[in-house]
Amino acid sequence: xxxxxxxxxxxxxxxTYSQLLMRAGFAVDTAPSGxxxxxxxxxxxxxxIISDIDMPGLDGLSFLRxxxxxxxxxPVLLVTGGPALETAVEALEHGAFRYFSKPISVxxxxxxxxxxxxxxxxxxxxxxxxxxxxxxxRWMGDRASLEGPFARALSLLWMAYQPVLDLRLRRVVGxxxxxxxxxxxxxxxxxxxxxxxxxxxxxxxxRRTRAAMAAMADSIxxxxxxxxxxxxxxxxxxxLYSPRAPxxxxxxxxxxxxxxRASLEDLPNLRERANALRDLGFRIAVDDLGAGYxxxxxxxxxxxxxxxxxxxxxxxIDESTAKQRIVGSMARLCEEMQVMMxxxxxxxPEERDTLGSLGCAIxxxxxFARPTRELARYPV
Numbered sequence: 001x002x003x004x005x006x007x008x009x010x011x012x013x014x015x016t017y018s019q020l021l022m023r024a025g026f027a028v029d030t031a032p033s034g035x036x037x038x039x040x041x042x043x044x045x046x047x048x049i050i051s052d053i054d055m056p057g058l059d060g061l062s063f064l065r066x067x068x069x070x071x072x073x074x075p076v077l078l079v080t081g082g083p084a085l086e087t088a089v090e091a092l093e094h095g096a097f098r099y100f101s102k103p104i105s106v107x108x109x110x111x112x113x114x115x116x117x118x119x120x121x122x123x124x125x126x127x128x129x130x131x132x133x134x135x136x137x138r139w140m141g142d143r144a145s146l147e148g149p150f151a152r153a154l155s156l157l158w159m160a161y162q163p164v165l166d167l168r169l170r171r172v173v174g175x176x177x178x179x180x181x182x183x184x185x186x187x188x189x190x191x192x193x194x195x196x197x198x199x200x201x202x203x204x205x206x207r208r209t210r211a212a213m214a215a216m217a218d219s220i221x222x223x224x225x226x227x228x229x230x231x232x233x234x235x236x237x238x239x240l241y242s243p244r245a246p247x248x249x250x251x252x253x254x255x256x257x258x259x260x261r262a263s264l265e266d267l268p269n270l271r272e273r274a275n276a277l278r279d280l281g282f283r284i285a286v287d288d289l290g291a292g293y294x295x296x297x298x299x300x301x302x303x304x305x306x307x308x309x310x311x312x313x314x315x316x317i318d319e320s321t322a323k324q325r326i327v328g329s330m331a332r333l334c335e336e337m338q339v340m341m342x343x344x345x346x347x348x349p350e351e352r353d354t355l356g357s358l359g360c361a362i363x364x365x366x367x368f369a370r371p372t373r374e375l376a377r378y379p380v
Contacts, residue, residue, distance in 0.1 A: 002117050003027045003044070007037035007063065008052040008079070013102075017050065017109070024110045034058030038066050046074055048097075048116040050109075053080040064096060069148040075116035079104065150195050153183035154204065159212050160371035161220075164227060164342060167352070167361045174225035174255070176364065177213045178371045193231065206234040207245075214246035217253070226254045229287065232264055235273050243280060251281035255306055259287045270301040285342075289330075307334060311345020314365070318350040324358060331359040 004026050008014045011032060018028045029044065031037035035058045037051065049067065053060035060078050067076060075097035097116050100108075158181070164174040179189040186192045196205040213228050220226065228247065230240070235258070239245050247254060256277060264270055274284055285306035309330060317323045327343070334341040343355050346365030355363060 001025075001027045002047045003029065004113065005029050005031065005037060005040055005044070005046045005049045005051075007031045007034060007050070007055070007060075009033055009055045010052070013052070020106050020109065021113065024106075024113075026113065034060065034063035037063060041067055041070055045071075047120055048075045048077065048113050050077045050079060050113070053078050054082060065147070073120055075120050077112060077116060146195055146199060149183055149185045150192075150199055150201065153181040153186040153192055153195070154208055156182040157208050157212060158182070158373065159209070159216060160373060161216075162364060162371040163369050164225070164362060164364045165368055167356055167363060172221070172224055173362065174227050175220055176227035176257070176371075177209070177216070177229070179209055179229070180371075196231075197233075202231050202233040203237040203239070206231055206237060207239055210240070210245065210247040213254075214250060217250040222253075224253075225283075226250060227257055227285065228254055229257045229259070232258060232267060235264075235267055235270070241273075241276050241280065248280055254281075255283045255285050257285045257287040257306075257308065258302065264301070271303075274302050304339060306340040306342060308342040308344050308364075309360075311365075314343050314345045314351055314355070315347070316351070318348075318354040324354065327355070327360060328358040335359065 002025075004021060006014060006018055006021070006028055007030070008017070009032055014030050014032060018030050021028050029040055029046075031040055034051070034055050037049075038058065041049070051060045051063055055063075058066070060080070064076050064078065067074065077098045077100065078096045079100045079102060081102045097119075098112050100112070157179070159177040160180050161175045161177060163172045164176060165171070166173045179192060181187055181192055186195055192205070193202075196202045210228060210230075213226055217226060234240055242248060258264070267273070277284060283305040284302055285308055286302060286304040287308045288310045289307045307330070309327060313323055313327055317327060331341055333339075340362060341360055342362045342364060343360045344364040346352050346355065346363045346367045348367060351365075352363060352367060355361075
């Protein structure tokens with residue numbers, strides 16, 4: 001039988017709604033406070049929850065956020081005797097299924113609960129389908145369900161290091177720091193970055209990442225560069241330009257990687273921002289070259305010191321004359337412009353040898369070392 005949870009500190013309302021819902025064929029558990037309702041959620045799986053907003057102690061919005069840390073999909077219908085636009089907006093933003101003002105007609109309540117239960121079942125089926133088909137990992141929950149895991153992901157953040165090698169010198173010339181977290185729901189960097197974007201916390205994540213890289217700088221050989229990925233939105237964070245920021249201490253050996261996979265068109269004063277970073281001692285790399293936005297605008301404004309060609313161009317380059325032509329031309333242009341060119345994603349000896357023959361000697365990839373917590377000193 002479909003099981004509901006009803007939370008309201010008005011005992012008359014609690015009893016009345018409970019009886020109406022049971023007559024409609026639902027099994028109903030009740031709780032006279034948000035705290036008691038949360039205890040029930042911890043031990044029972046519900047098909048839908050109806051909660052009053054104005055309860056003492058744990059109010060309805062706080063209860064909703066807490067529910068989302070336990071169950072991403074269960075629909076929560078919020079009810080209030082004092083409706084306000086701001087409360088309604090906040091309720092929907094944090095994943096409320098419906099927002100009602102008292103009194104509610106029996107027909108409206110039963111209809112809303114029935115719809116909620118059906119959609120909940122569909123949501124669970126979607127999760128099963130995604131798991132079966134090996135989902136790409138994008139977060140399906142709402143904002144409230146994301147806040148707790150994201151906070152844990154920040155606290156469990158760590159950096160994996162992958163060496164960058166110069167085949168001519170046969171030595172490591174740098175290490176790229178790759179974002180990782182021990183929070184299982186946000187362990188992948190793309191999913192973690194997507195969460196930061198949805199929560200408007202890109203700057204928080206960027207500051208943590210840069211601080212983590214700065215903390216590891218002393219354990220990296222002094223003649224090796226630090227490759228640090230920054231989100232395009234990080235270019236709007238004033239902390240990035242502060243001489244007192246942790247990473248600024250090692251700016252002279254740091255290369256900031258800005259991906260081509262995101263457009264920089266709407267960032268104001270891009271050239272001035274790049275120059276301000278160079279004034280601190282940073283070098284700038286354009287990452288994922290060849291896989292993102294086309295055109296010369298970002299290259300012209302950033303005037304990169306380093307370009308990293310995307311692994312899609314590297315993969316099976318030994319079998320593709322078109323890729324060889326493009327990468328060879330890029331290598332010659334970079335040499336003319338005195339720009340360092342790095343090929344990432346090298347996985348086979350054939351790819352390595354082909355890149356070397358094209359004049360691309362600075363390489364990175366699984367062939368040499370996988371990203372790890374420990375530094376690979378000489379993985380050739």
